Amino acid sequence: MRVATWNVNSVKQRIPRLLPWLDQRRPDVVCLQETKLSDEAFHEALGADLADRGYETAHVGQGQWNGVALLSRVGLDDVRAGFDAVPGYPESAAPPEARAVSALCGGVRIFSLYVPNGRVPDSDHYHYKLEWLARLRDSVGNASGDDAAANTMLCGDMNIAPADADVFDPAAYEGHTHVTAPERDALAALEDLGLRDVVRERWPDDRVFSYWDYRAGMFHKDLGMRIDLILAGHPIADRVAAAWIDRQARKGSKPSDHAPVIVDLDDAPDGDVGPVVPPPSNPAKRGATKVVLPQSTE
Structure with missing residues (x-):
């Protein structure tokens, strides 16, 4: 079973990229984030094309913001929007944003998650981001049976780089979100449930990024971050045959600023192809020159 996650940064804009990518990579389950459509608009824009490719779909949207989806060719059962006690914003009791959807796909509880940015x-x-992650941990940790952490995959844009190795230069991120100790502790608390970061586990010493800012030539210099993750329960992680970032999908005309993460369970149709496909041609060396993040100049 091939599972992929991709923050498409507006699925309507990305349709000319998404549909050919589905035909090329043929994932069995796809987790999408930042669809930026209502449920009705999502199904109107993509429903027929996805059905023609054999996908059942579940979408949780809120118009021009957020939005998550699950596409599955291996079953889409017990679909759930959000998770237990998911907080809202600006107050915890406010209606929840469209940031989480899960279902049983191929017998595995798979979540598509768009973790709050934190700004x-x-x-x-x-603080909303940290509360959201704590509630997610409690929900997954308290589940049992088919929903237990051991039978779960958390897939999506986590908006956290797990370690300094997951950013091009730790010094460039000082004073910014995504790398602070409380955020990383919240992510580690999810892993403490028995969830494993399958890409990093497979490529422990490699340069692996999934997000590159559109500005300042960050992609071409490979000045990125690894914030799109797949965390899998032990029995599922033991089935991983390949785990990689599809950098090709970030290249070319009108891409998302994120690349898909792909994990093959049991069988690897493309082989164990490497951590990033294709690898960057001329990445800037870490620490060779001082880089100021584009957002630092705003």
Whole structure:
């Protein structure tokens, strides 16, 4: 079973990229984030094309913001929007944003997650992010049976780089979100449930990124971050035959600023192809020159 996750950064804009990619990579389950459509608009824009390719779909949207989806050719059972006690914003009791959807696909509880960005450390958005992650951990940790952590895959844009090795230069991110200790602790708390970061586990010492800012030539210099993750319960992680970033999907005309993450269970149709496909041609060396993040100049 091939499972993929991709923050498409507006699925309507990405249709000319998404449909050929589905035909090329043929994933069995796809987790999408930042669809930026209502449920009705998503199905109107993509429903027929996805059905023609054999996909059942579940979408949780809120118009021009957020939005997550699951596409599956191996079953889509017990679909759930959000998770237990998911908090809202700006108050915890507010209606939840469209950031999580899960279902049983091929017998595995698979989540498509779009974790809040956090914006600025110690801001209201930042504390919301930490609360959201804590509630997610409690929900997964308290589940049992088919929903237990051991039978779960958390897939999506986590908006956290797990370690300094997951950013092009740790010094460039000082004072920014995505790398702070509380965020990384919240991610580690999910892993403490028995969930394994299958890409990093397979490629422990390699340069592996999934996101590159559109600005300042960050993609061409390979000045990126690894914030799109697949965390899998032990029995599922033991089935991993390949785990990689499809960098090809970030190249070319009108791409998302994220690349898909692909994990093959039991069998690897493309072989164990490497951590990033294709690898960057001329990446900037870490620490060779001082790089200021584009957002730092805003």
